[in-house]
Amino acid sequence: MINSVRGFKDIYGKEAKVWEKLEKRLRESFSLWGFEEVRLPILEKTELFQRSIGDTTDIVEKEMYTFLDKSNESVTMRPEGTASIIRFLNEHKLYGPDKILKFFYIGPMFRYERPQKGRLRQFNQAGVELLGDSTPYAEFEVLSLMDNFLESIGIKDRMLFLNNLGCPLCRQQYRKTLLEYLEQNHNLCEDCIRRKNTNPLRVLDCKSETCKETIKNSPKILDFICENCKNHMAKLEELLKMCKIQYQIDPYIVRGLDYYVKTVFEVHAKGLGSQSAILAGGRYDNLSKDLGGYDIPAVGWALGIERTVLLLPENFIEEEYLDIFFIYFNERAEKIILPPLNNLRKKGIKVSYDPSKGSLKSKMRKADKLKSRYVVILGDDEISNGVFILKNMNLGKQITLPLEKLENLEKEI
RNA sequence: GUGAGCGUAGCUCAGUAGGUUAGAGCACAAGGUUGUGGCCCUUGUGGUCGUGGGUUCGAGUCCCAUCGCUCACCCCA
Numbered sequence A: 001m002i003n004s005v006r007g008f009k010d011i012y013g014k015e016a017k018v019w020e021k022l023e024k025r026l027r028e029s030f031s032l033w034g035f036e037e038v039r040l041p042i043l044e045k046t047e048l049f050q051r052s053i054g055d056t057t058d059i060v061e062k063e064m065y066t067f068l069d070k071s072n073e074s075v076t077m078r079p080e081g082t083a084s085i086i087r088f089l090n091e092h093k094l095y096g097p098d099k100i101l102k103f104f105y106i107g108p109m110f111r112y113e114r115p116q117k118g119r120l121r122q123f124n125q126a127g128v129e130l131l132g133d134s135t136p137y138a139e140f141e142v143l144s145l146m147d148n149f150l151e152s153i154g155i156k157d158r159m160l161f162l163n164n165l166g167c168p169l170c171r172q173q174y175r176k177t178l179l180e181y182l183e184q185n186h187n188l189c190e191d192c193i194r195r196k197n198t199n200p201l202r203v204l205d206c207k208s209e210t211c212k213e214t215i216k217n218s219p220k221i222l223d224f225i226c227e228n229c230k231n232h233m234a235k236l237e238e239l240l241k242m243c244k245i246q247y248q249i250d251p252y253i254v255r256g257l258d259y260y261v262k263t264v265f266e267v268h269a270k271g272l273g274s275q276s277a278i279l280a281g282g283r284y285d286n287l288s289k290d291l292g293g294y295d296i297p298a299v300g301w302a303l304g305i306e307r308t309v310l311l312l313p314e315n316f317i318e319e320e321y322l323d324i325f326f327i328y329f330n331e332r333a334e335k336i337i338l339p340p341l342n343n344l345r346k347k348g349i350k351v352s353y354d355p356s357k358g359s360l361k362s363k364m365r366k367a368d369k370l371k372s373r374y375v376v377i378l379g380d381d382e383i384s385n386g387v388f389i390l391k392n393m394n395l396g397k398q399i400t401l402p403l404e405k406l407e408n409l410e411k412e413i
Numbered sequence B: 001g002u003g004a005g006c007g008u009a010g011c012u013c014a015g016u017a018g019g020u021u022a023g024a025g026c027a028c029a030a031g032g033u034u035g036u037g038g039c040c041c042u043u044g045u046g047g048u049c050g051u052g053g054g055u056u057c058g059a060g061u062c063c064c065a066u067c068g069c070u071c072a073c074c075c076c077a
Helices: A013-032 A046-053 A058-062 A082-091 A136-152 A168-184 A190-198 A200-205 A209-216 A227-242 A305-311 A331-346 A360-369 A380-385
Strands: A043-045 A065-068 A074-077 A101-110 A122-131 A158-164 A261-269 A277-283 A298-304 A322-328 A351-353 A372-378 A387-392 A397-402
Touching: A013 A101, A013 A122, A013 A136, A013 A305, A043 A046, A043 A082, A046 A058, A046 A074, A046 A082, A082 A101, A082 A122, A082 A298, A122 A136, A122 A305, A136 A158, A136 A227, A136 A261, A136 A277, A136 A298, A158 A227, A168 A190, A168 A200, A190 A200, A200 A209, A227 A261, A277 A305, A298 A305, A322 A331, A322 A360, A331 A351, A331 A372, A331 A380, A360 A372, A372 A380, A380 A387
Parallel strands: A322 A351, A322 A372
Antiparallel strands: A043 A074, A065 A074, A101 A122, A122 A298, A158 A261, A261 A277, A277 A298, A372 A387, A387 A397
């Protein structure tokens, strides 16, 4: 027996129906907010992710599916979508002055991590990217979309956490101050002693108890950001309040991808165990330029599909049912039944039948299991009399109709 | 990469201080007025107890190894 690869899952049955509906609802919301789909490749050049996500991040350092293809080029199965969007935008020269672009994507991402609840090695994300708008209205657009969507699919126990990391200018000042503070303090865990030098801001979202204590009294980024960043944040908060979008300021949200500036945010939900973030994102104004492309401001987020599915209410999809189940017992009846049955399907009526041997009782049981609303019975007695039986399964009542009525049976139900 | 827990029928699990033919519920199939479903009843199909060693007269039960799953840390959606 060969089993699936660790962290890779089959999705089928009821779960596949849930996914189908969730994707449909996502597309509806994306379209309402004016976002267009991009179907991006799964494989990209490794360099794209090294340069965008950041060389020293965990994702790039130890979680990527990277390999050499047959022409010895290093390629990587995408661990996220944003880098690809930027590559796509520049490759097709889609940007122009004062142009605002809105893209969304849905699809699988790959990270080599130990699987646990809400975390797989192949997982799916739905993401939006709004390009060309440096004002807080960009954040407002993607966050109002987020809020409306999550509300509409019934995810109630959630909270939007918001922070501002400052622009490259003011962050530099904060980074310096924070580093000085951390140097004085010796209560850091091993990881944070290392992080201190590579990316001191990451210390802020360390979960170890001793670090938390240290962080509590650390200088706060929001006290250091420049006028420009402050105004940006204030305007965004004003817009969110205007539309009653709930949020909390959390000065410890840092994000593990290096490309973020100014606004960063995460949506957390109850019921996921320790992987409580279902959606996260922020502003990345310098990413495109840093990759050698347009100088274009950008905001985006990504939603974890698997995590969202775990949170959906039980009644998210309605029960499947069948319109008519046909019961017959021999080839003589089959000749009468199959042509009109085939026509009913062409008319969009959901029908089924069972050509195998079996008693009327067993076929009735089958009809019941398939949740058929009606059953047609055509036995030898009926054929002799030129009629068939139509039974309403919910009412338990049946009527006898002439065989001609099989042609337009949809009128009888 | 680190730690903990768990692997018994398709699914959820029970299996007492190691003892003879390994159980239940659900699901599946057939039957219960030889032409009528759901509820109920009866019967049946289905497991080399993850795998490989070891201890023992005897192992699903104890020990070791191995594989797999789960949760947590880390990190992240």
